[in-house]
Amino acid sequence: MSPARPLPESVDAVQALLASADYIADRALSTALFLSLRLGRPLFLEGEAGVGKTELAKVLAAGLDRRLIRLQCYEGLDVSQAVYEWNYPRQMLEIRLAEAAHSLDRAHMEGDLFSERFLVRRPLLQALEADPAGAPVLLIDEIDRTDEPFEAFLLEILSDYQVTIPEVGTLRAAAQPLVVITSNRTREVHDALKRRCFYAWVDYPDARRELAILRARVPEAADRLAREVVGFVQRLRAKDLFKAPGVAETLDWTQALIALDRVSLEEDTVDATLGILLKYQDDIARIRGAEAAALLAGGPAEPGT
Numbered sequence: 001m002s003p004a005r006p007l008p009e010s011v012d013a014v015q016a017l018l019a020s021a022d023y024i025a026d027r028a029l030s031t032a033l034f035l036s037l038r039l040g041r042p043l044f045l046e047g048e049a050g051v052g053k054t055e056l057a058k059v060l061a062a063g064l065d066r067r068l069i070r071l072q073c074y075e076g077l078d079v080s081q082a083v084y085e086w087n088y089p090r091q092m093l094e095i096r097l098a099e100a101a102h103s104l105d106r107a108h109m110e111g112d113l114f115s116e117r118f119l120v121r122r123p124l125l126q127a128l129e130a131d132p133a134g135a136p137v138l139l140i141d142e143i144d145r146t147d148e149p150f151e152a153f154l155l156e157i158l159s160d161y162q163v164t165i166p167e168v169g170t171l172r173a174a175a176q177p178l179v180v181i182t183s184n185r186t187r188e189v190h191d192a193l194k195r196r197c198f199y200a201w202v203d204y205p206d207a208r209r210e211l212a213i214l215r216a217r218v219p220e221a222a223d224r225l226a227r228e229v230v231g232f233v234q235r236l237r238a239k240d241l242f243k244a245p246g247v248a249e250t251l252d253w254t255q256a257l258i259a260l261d262r263v264s265l266e267e268d269t270v271d272a273t274l275g276i277l278l279k280y281q282d283d284i285a286r287i288r289g290a291e292a293a294a295l296l297a298g299g300p301a302e303p304g305t
Contacts, residue, residue: 004134005064007037021059022216023052024209032200033060042158042179044194047202049184050246054141056202057180061137066178070139071123073146079153083124083163091118114167124154125163130174138177143193144186151190158196205247207234207301213247218254222263227300229254232265235295236277236287245277253277267293 008014011027014034018025025033033056036043045053061068071082079085091113121129127138140154157163161173181197183189205213211230214221221229229250237244245253253276262269270292274284287295 004066004132007064008034010034017063018056018059019216021062022213023055023059024205024213024216025056026205026209029056029200029202032198036198037178039198040176042181042197044181044183044189044197044199045202046183046185046189046199048204048244048246050248051202051204052247053180053182053202054139057137057139057141057182060178060180064134064137064178066134067131067136068139069123069127069136069177070141073140073142073144073150075145075147077146077150081122082150082153083122083157084165085120085122086114087118087120094118116168119165119168124157125171127177127179128161128163128171128173135173135175135177138179140179140181142184143181144183144189148190151193155190155193155196158193204237204244207231210234210247210250211301214250214254217251218258221254221258224264224300225257225262226254228265228296229257230301231299232270232295233277234301235298239287239291241278241283241286242280243278243283249277265296267296270296 008017011031011034014037015025015027015030018030018033033043035041045056047053057070058068060066094113123138127136143151143154158179161176162170164170179197181193204210207230210233211226214226214230218226233245233250233253253273256273256276257265257269260269260273271288274288274292278284278287
């Protein structure tokens with residue numbers, strides 16, 4: 001197996017690595033990622049949904065040819081789903097087999113049942129395992145969906161990159177994983193966790209960068225369509241919406257327009273496809289019709305952007 005790929009040696013190298021996978025990052029985000037990799041600190045990305053926080057971790061793993069381990073957070077997430085649990089069905093089978101063979105030694109059996117061969121490794125424990133390709137990228141996605149007790153547990157793991165399992169002992173990371181934590185800011189994450197990380201706010205891109213992203217990700221889009229889509233979305237985000245469209249929606253909308261054989265935006269097409277950009281009926285009802293026509297009249301993004 002090939003040795004681990006080296007980490008980027010400069011901010012420019014980080015930008016080039018991301019750009020090789022069509023991820024167009026601004027200088028501030030690239031700098032935060034470079035420093036996170038160079039100094040071995042988790043990177044905490046905060047921002048609205050759909051701006052590319054999760055995608056950054058995916059692109060980083062692919063660019064470095066490292067394993068991506070993703071922990072998708074949700075309310076009620078606990079140690080058994082995030083770190084480890086015991087393989088109870090296999091343990092019961094082992095007991096039944098020992099009973100059938102009349103070789104049940106309770107003292108020996110108890111020690112054997114709670115050994116590593118019965119351990120089910122969940123994402124956080126998987127991230128501590130040795131890997132010839134190099135330390136994996138650990139994506140802890142949407143940390144704001146969990147509760148504070150889990151945050152405290154996560155803080156403990158990120159302090160020493162080790163997990164103590166009472167029946168087995170302390171398992172330490174063979175190499176410190178490259179940690180990316182994301183939050184959509186549905187609630188405030190505790191300062192203690194943020195202090196452990198380098199922080200970056202991932203904002204909606206300006207028209208120039210969004211057009212570059214669109215051209216990289218959906219190269220089949222006609223130039224006129226791409227510029228009109230970006231101009232429309234940029235103006236749409238300035239409206240007082242419950243949820244403004246992210247870059248992900250821009251890309252989805254463009255692909256949908258291509259599927260409809262459109263090479264430019266028209267009022268009826270915009271009205272018919274607003275559900276790809278906007279995810280709340282109140283927002284759709286407000287924009288559809290005259291408001292959409294006014295946004296469309298604003299014109300495309302400038303050709304030079």
